[in-house]
Amino acid sequence: MSRALRAMYWLTPIIFCIAVYRLGVRAWFSEDDFAWLGLRLRVHDLPTFLDAMFSPKAQGTIRPWSERGFFMLFSYLFGLHALPYRLFVFANQCLNIILVMLVTRKLTRSELAAWMAPFLWIANISLVTPMGWTSAYNEIQCASFLLISFYLFLLYVETGLRRFYWAQWVTFVLGFGALEINFVYPALAALYALLLARRYFRGTLPMLGVSVAYVIVDRMAGTRGVTEEATFFYDLSFNVRTLVTTLVQYWTELLGVSDYANHHQWPGWSGSLSIILFAVVLVGFVGWQSWKRNFLPLFLLGWFLVVLGPLLPLHNHVTDYYLFIPAIGVAMLAAYGVTLSWRLGWGAVACAGLLVALYMFPSISMVRAGMRILYERGDQARALVQSVAYAKKIHPGKAILLKGVDDKLFWGAIYDSPFRILGWNDVFVTMESRWQIYDPHFTNIDHYFLQRSATLSLVKSDGAIVYDVEGRQLRNVTPLYTLWEQSEPAPPLDPLIDLGVPFYSDQLGQGWYERERGYRWSGQHAVVYLPGPASAAGKLEVRGFVTADMVKSGPVHLTLTINGRPEPVETLSAADADFIFSYDIPSDLIGQPKMEIAVNVDRTTTPPGEGRLLGVPIGMFVIR
Amino acid sequence: MRLDAMKYGYLLLAAYPCAVLSGCKSSDPIRPQRTIEEARPLASVVRMDDVAAGAQLLSGFGAIEANSWRWTGPQFAVALGVPPGAKQNGGALALEFTLPDVSINALKQLTISGMAGDVSLAPETYSTVGAHTYSRDIPASAFKSEPLQVRFNVDKFLKPEGDYRHLSLVVTSIELKSK
Numbered sequence: 001m002s003r004a005l006r007a008m009y010w011l012t013p014i015i016f017c018i019a020v021y022r023l024g025v026r027a028w029f030s031e032d033d034f035a036w037l038g039l040r041l042r043v044h045d046l047p048t049f050l051d052a053m054f055s056p057k058a059q060g061t062i063r064p065w066s067e068r069g070f071f072m073l074f075s076y077l078f079g080l081h082a083l084p085y086r087l088f089v090f091a092n093q094c095l096n097i098i099l100v101m102l103v104t105r106k107l108t109r110s111e112l113a114a115w116m117a118p119f120l121w122i123a124n125i126s127l128v129t130p131m132g133w134t135s136a137y138n139e140i141q142c143a144s145f146l147l148i149s150f151y152l153f154l155l156y157v158e159t160g161l162r163r164f165y166w167a168q169w170v171t172f173v174l175g176f177g178a179l180e181i182n183f184v185y186p187a188l189a190a191l192y193a194l195l196l197a198r199r200y201f202r203g204t205l206p207m208l209g210v211s212v213a214y215v216i217v218d219r220m221a222g223t224r225g226v227t228e229e230a231t232f233f234y235d236l237s238f239n240v241r242t243l244v245t246t247l248v249q250y251w252t253e254l255l256g257v258s259d260y261a262n263h264h265q266w267p268g269w270s271g272s273l274s275i276i277l278f279a280v281v282l283v284g285f286v287g288w289q290s291w292k293r294n295f296l297p298l299f300l301l302g303w304f305l306v307v308l309g310p311l312l313p314l315h316n317h318v319t320d321y322y323l324f325i326p327a328i329g330v331a332m333l334a335a336y337g338v339t340l341s342w343r344l345g346w347g348a349v350a351c352a353g354l355l356v357a358l359y360m361f362p363s364i365s366m367v368r369a370g371m372r373i374l375y376e377r378g379d380q381a382r383a384l385v386q387s388v389a390y391a392k393k394i395h396p397g398k399a400i401l402l403k404g405v406d407d408k409l410f411w412g413a414i415y416d417s418p419f420r421i422l423g424w425n426d427v428f429v430t431m432e433s434r435w436q437i438y439d440p441h442f443t444n445i446d447h448y449f450l451q452r453s454a455t456l457s458l459v460k461s462d463g464a465i466v467y468d469v470e471g472r473q474l475r476n477v478t479p480l481y482t483l484w485e486q487s488e489p490a491p492p493l494d495p496l497i498d499l500g501v502p503f504y505s506d507q508l509g510q511g512w513y514e515r516e517r518g519y520r521w522s523g524q525h526a527v528v529y530l531p532g533p534a535s536a537a538g539k540l541e542v543r544g545f546v547t548a549d550m551v552k553s554g555p556v557h558l559t560l561t562i563n564g565r566p567e568p569v570e571t572l573s574a575a576d577a578d579f580i581f582s583y584d585i586p587s588d589l590i591g592q593p594k595m596e597i598a599v600n601v602d603r604t605t606t607p608p609g610e611g612r613l614l615g616v617p618i619g620m621f622v623i624r
Numbered sequence: 625m626r627l628d629a630m631k632y633g634y635l636l637l638a639a640y641p642c643a644v645l646s647g648c649k650s651s652d653p654i655r656p657q658r659t660i661e662e663a664r665p666l667a668s669v670v671r672m673d674d675v676a677a678g679a680q681l682l683s684g685f686g687a688i689e690a691n692s693w694r695w696t697g698p699q700f701a702v703a704l705g706v707p708p709g710a711k712q713n714g715g716a717l718a719l720e721f722t723l724p725d726v727s728i729n730a731l732k733q734l735t736i737s738g739m740a741g742d743v744s745l746a747p748e749t750y751s752t753v754g755a756h757t758y759s760r761d762i763p764a765s766a767f768k769s770e771p772l773q774v775r776f777n778v779d780k781f782l783k784p785e786g787d788y789r790h791l792s793l794v795v796t797s798i799e800l801k802s803k
Contacts, residue, residue, distance in 0.1 A: 079653030386657035393656055404678050406687035422653065432683040435697055438788040467659060468679040475660040477679045480703055480771070484682045487773055 009111070013097045013118035018090065020122060020364060021131040023371045025090060028082045028378035032135040034416035036071035037080065041421065043072065056221035065177040066138035080385065080421070082378070085134050092140050093131065097122070099147035104332045106154045107296060112342075113335040120356070121331035123363045125256040125370065126323035132374030138179045139324040145175030146185055146307075146325060153189050153204075157197045165203060172207055180218055181325065183211035184307050191302045195295040236313040246312045251279065254323050254330065260362030263369070274358060281355060282330070285337050297336060303329025334359075381413035383472040388419060388427055391465060391474065399426035399464040399503075401450060403477065405433040409469065414448060426501065430455065430466065430481075446622070447498060452491035454503035459485055463503075493531040493594060495623040509596070513612060519544065522615035526599045532592030533585050533623050540583040540597065544618035548575040549605050558616060559600045562586065572616065585623075597621060666705030666771045668800040680704065682773065686789065693722070695791045698781045702798050703771040709802035711767045716801045717745070717774065719758040722794040728753045731780045734792065738776040741766040745774075755796075761803070772800065 018025075029037065043049045052072065053064045061067075070088075078084045097118045105114035121127070130136040149171040156164035168189075175182035186207035193201035237243070252258045252275050261271030286297040308326040334356070341352040384402075391400050405414065410429065419427040428450035439445055450458070458464040459482045466481040467474035497504045500518035509527030512520045530540070540562065550556055555573035559566060560583060567583045589595050604613040670677045672685075672694045684700025707715065717740060727734070733751035736758045737744070743766040750756050758776075766772065778792035 081653075081655070383657060386655060387659050389654045390656035390659050394659075394661070404681070408687075435684070435789060436686050470660070470678055471675045473657075473660055475664065475676075475679055477663070479663060480666075480679060481682075483771075484701070484703065484773065 009115060010098065010101065013101065013115070013122065014094050016119060017093060017097060017122045020367055021090075021093075021127070021371060023375040024131040025083070025086050027086060027132050027134075027375050028382035029080065029134060029418070030374075030378045030381045030412045031133070031416055033071075033133070034413075034418040034421060036067055036135060037075045038417060038421045039068060040072045040075050056218075061180065062218075062221075063138050063177065063179060065174070066141040066179060067135070069177075070137065070141075071134075075421075080418075082134070082382075089131070089134060089137050089140060092137070092144060096140060096143050096147060099144065099151060100328055100331070103147055103151050103154065104335060106151065106158070107300075107332065108336045108339060110336070110339045113332070113339040116335035116338060117328075117332045120334050120359070121328055123256075123360050123367065124254065124323070124327045124331065125259065125363055125366050126254065126320050126327050128367055128370035128374065129321035130324050132371050133378075136321050139321055142175060142179035142182055143325050143328065145171055145178050145182055146188070147328075149175065149185050150188060150192075153192070153200075156203075157193075157200050169207070173210065176214060180214075181307065181310065183214050184310060186211050187306045188303060191306060192299055195299050195302075235316050237315050238313055242315045243312045246315045246318060247308070249318045250308060250312075250323060250326075251275065253318070253320055254327060255359060256363035256366045257358065259366045263366065278355070278359070282333060282337070286333070289340075297333055300329050300333035300336065303332070377408070377412045380409055380472065381418070384409065384413045384469070384474070385418045385422075387467070387474040388424070389422065391467060391476075392422075392424060395465045398462075399428065399450075399458055400424070401428050401430050401455065401458075401464050401466045401481075402469060402474075403430045403432060403466055403481065404469040405429045405437070406469075407437050410437045410448070415445070446496055450503065451494035451496060452485070452488075453494050453506060456485050456491055457506055458503055493529055495531055495533075497528055497530065497621045499618055499620060511599075511615075513614070516617075519617045519619040521612070521617050522599050522601070523613055524601055524604050524615050526615065526618075528597050528599075528621050530595050530597055530621060530623055532589040532595050534591065536587055536590060538585055538590070538623050540585055541620075541622050541624050542581045542583070542599075542618060543578070543620040543622075544616055545578045546572045546575060547605075547617065549607065550614075550616065551575050552605075553603070556616065557602045559602075561596075561598045561600070563589065563595050564598075582624075666703060668705040668707040669797065670702055670704065670799075671797045672795055680771075684776075685795070686791075693794050693796045695789065696776070696778070696793045696795050697790050698778045698792045699775065700792075700795075701773060701775040703773050704798065704800045706767050706770045706772055707800060707802040710762070710800070711764055713803045714764040715762040715767070715772075716803055717760050717762050718797075718799045718801075719776065719795065720755070720797045720799070721758070722755050722796065723750055723753055724794060725753050726784065727782055727791075730782055733780075735779045736776060736793075737779075738774060740774045741768060741772055762800070774798070774800075 039052050043052050053068050054062060056062055070085075074085050074088070100118045100121060101114045104117040105111065108114065130139040149168045152164045152168035152171065155161070156168060172182070172185050175185065186204050190201060190204040190208065193199075193204055252271075255275055255278050257274040257278075258271035260266075261268075261274070282301065286301045289295075289297040304326045307329065308323070311322050338352045338356060341348040388400055388402075402414075410433070414429065419425075429448050431449050431452050434449050437445070455464070459466065459478065464478075465476060466478045468477045493507055494504065497507050499508075499512075499520040500515065507529045508520075509529060511523040511526030513523070514520070533539070540560075542560065546556075551573055552575075555571045558570045558572055558581075560570075560581075561567065562583070562585060565586060570579070570581050572579065585595075599616065599618065601615040604615055606613055664676060664679060666680060667677060670680050672688060673692045675688065678685075680703045681694075682701040682703055684697040685702075686695040686697075688694055704717075719736070723734065728751065733749050735747050735749045737747035738758075738760070739745060740760070740762045743763060745760045748758055762772070781790040781792045783790060
């Protein structure tokens with residue numbers, strides 16, 4: 001092969017990848033990206049850095065290289081300029097393509113299979129999310145670690161050189177920093193050894209021990225602080241029927257043709273028939289080759305099942321991009337099958353070609369549609385955040401209220417608080433948008449919406465600018481909105497008082513000190529006003545925290561009264577800890593327009609050099 | 625020199641730190657996008673397929689669907705520009721909407737009423753599938769100030785399985801004409 005041909009051989013899959021996913025290069029941030037981009041703001045010193053990098057987050061994930069370190073470093077260097085992040089993700093995927101080619105070539109001894117495998121993988125629908133959404137980069141990085149580890153293992157098997165074995169250990173252990181699914185690597189290596197290099201099987205067992213230990217630690221970390229709703233999504237079921245159903249769902253997802261048929265409103269059987277056809281052909285091929293004592297296809301199918309296997313119990317959380325790494329096994333298997341078809345004559349080649357076409361064309365079509373959706377989601381987020389940046393620049397010191405926010409925009413661009421990354425805590429959605437936004441009750445979303453009385457007080461005092469979301473732009477509609485608000489009947493009291501923002505002063509009575517960062521200190525006695533609950537189920541929730549100074553001389557007792565009636569006394573004794581107290585509300589106050597809530601503490605503290613008599617710092621009162 | 629796969633791999637690996645180190649720390653964390661600060665002249669006809677008319681939809685409207693219509697909740701309000709002559713001669717208000725099968729099947733009939741400024745709009749009941757117009761004359765006395773704020777009330781709403789919204793009407797346009 002000439003040098004130019006050789007270069008084309010390695011570069012064509014990369015060019016194909018860039019051509020198919022080119023929208024991903026220009027994709028902006030959305031959803032979870034903003035939460036990761038904001039992580040750096042919590043880092044002030046070494047302990048907070050270590051906490052940000054390594055403490056388990058939602059569902060016990062750690063991922064220091066692929067999420068925390070990646071986002072913290074890039075947000076430090078590039079802020080909210082997405083292109084460098086995207087180029088890095090694409091560069092990593094190019095590396096994966098080369099690795100898939102290397103591994104396939106080593107396994108199949110076929111240049112053709114090595115060239116075809118990345119094409120089949122790139123066309124897979126499971127690549128859409130990782131290639132279009134930066135928060136799913138962890139899949140791409142984890143694939144790199146797995147492929148490098150496995151390639152090193154193959155080199156070790158081929159040469160017997162221990163340095164490859166130990167190098168594989170290093171990449172395997174580092175892979176845990178990318179994604180939890182890395183723990184399947186020893187099973188992949190063990191399966192390969194068992195089927196194709198039995199002499200090396202024992203060498204894979206110590207790694208299994210590391211994976212088991214990791215899983216135990218991860219599970220212990222993952223069950224802490226998980227909400228009931230999140231538990232539903234991450235519920236594990238080991239029922240065989242459920243596992244098989246989930247496997248079928250993933251298999252259907254993997255092949256894309258079913259999605260394509262639905263998208264084009266083809267008869268339901270057409271998609272199902274294609275799925276069954278692919279399953280029969282691939283499993284038949286594996287069975288036939290195994291019968292001929294060629295266990296490589298069995299291993300490649302095993303790759304798919306081994307990597308996907310741990311995800312099958314998550315039956316309520318079937319997610320397209322979980323197939324990103326399992327799909328590599330199927331791509332290599334299919335490429336190998338096509339290669340072998342050459343030995344069976346033109347009829348077999350034609351059948352293989354037809355099957356490849358039946359997979360590739362619908363899949364690429366769905367990939368392109370998926371990339372368009374992701375691109376537009378990010379683009380909407382970009383337009384919103386950049387427009388708010390402009391509004392903040394030309395209206396310094398004013399709150400920004402966003403009108404006309406729909407469900408997609410809220411969850412894609414607002415929920416993960418992009419504005420806080422830029423230091424703006426006073427960007428809210430107007431209450432009119434609330435009815436359009438689906439609330440899955442993962443967490444409370446009330447604080448994203450400025451209640452009507454606070455809105456009215458702000459617009460009347462010229463403290464806010466109201467923008468309507470007009471496609472990709474924001475239009476200043478403050479005068480019209482102010483007129484509307486003023487013409488509406490006087491709003492009732494808000495059921496939520498956030499003491500960390502200035503808009504609720506109308507509902508504060510006596511006894512409060514100036515607003516500080518997210519809270520206000522009460523004096524020994526302080527009062528707020530809230531409406532009565534809408535139903536008997538309504539409870540009053542009070543959120544605050546306890547400083548070390550407060551409890552230096554012993555516990556502080558907090559007494560709360562509702563319209564003069566005392567509630568149970570709470571004892572504040574743990575220093576530097578948040579508290580949330582929930583109180584029953586007397587039934588005769590249901591539906592009342594106003595209740596007086598009084599907070600009393602039995603002892604105050606006075607910071608050195610100050611004259612203030614501080615009771616307790618409180619962040620929020622809310623009727624739930 | 626023969627560029628083999630490993631060399632491509634090494635090149636890509638080397639590109640990682642280079643990509644990171646080549647970026648100098650950005651002084652401007654975000655590139656602002658201009659907002660439209662100028663108020664749009666208030667239209668007396670608000671078509672739901674017009675993104676720019678969204679500013680006049682005061683409350684109770686959903687997002688644009690199929691580039692042509694919006695669902696409304698059971699209460700919705702709009703600000704309309706006053707057409708020439710309406711202050712003297714009064715005006716005519718027309719709410720164009722559709723009742724889909726799903727609404728009539730579930731709700732049987734819906735009654736719409738409203739307020740244009742301080743003037744009550746008489747209710748009307750609809751019980752058939754398809755396109756309808758809720759039309760009312762608006763007396764000149766209603767046009768005390770501009771814009772004219774019109775509030776609509778619908779007595780029933782759908783809460784379809786899998787949807788979280790209260791859905792009353794599929795509105796296509798709201799129009800105010802001078803008489």
